[in-house]
Amino acid sequence: MLFQVEMTVKLPPSMPAEQAAEIKATEKAYAQDLQRQGKWRHLWRVAGSYSNVSIFDVEDNAELQELVSNLPLFPYMEISVKPLCRHPSSIREDDS
Numbered sequence: 001m002l003f004q005v006e007m008t009v010k011l012p013p014s015m016p017a018e019q020a021a022e023i024k025a026t027e028k029a030y031a032q033d034l035q036r037q038g039k040w041r042h043l044w045r046v047a048g049s050y051s052n053v054s055i056f057d058v059e060d061n062a063e064l065q066e067l068v069s070n071l072p073l074f075p076y077m078e079i080s081v082k083p084l085c086r087h088p089s090s091i092r093e094d095d096s
């Protein structure tokens with residue numbers, strides 16, 4: 001199942017820079033591992049913001065919930081999820 005996930009990061013201004021850097025580094029490693037597994041298909045920065053638009057390819061809602069809620073930045077993000085399905089006018093032969 002494909003989902004569009006939009007994440008907006010809102011770190012508290014009071015968070016020490018070292019702690020923020022550590023969380024971001026852990027987040028990066030986690031995100032890159034999921035991309036290598038093919039579960040995090042696309043990761044795009046929304047220009048001019050600290051937000052991303054991502055496409056996840058997961059088994060079901062429960063797997064999406066598990067992956068997203070384990071993001072190290074999860075406590076500091078606003079997240080919106082939209083389920084996707086094929087568009088009848090799409091010329092792609094698969095859902096890539």
Ligand SMILES: O=C(O)C[C@H]1C=CC(=O)O1
Pocket residue numbers: 007009027028029031043050051052073
């Ligand atoms: O930077 C972000 O958009 C938040 C998050 C998503 C992937 C990652 O490495 O950090």
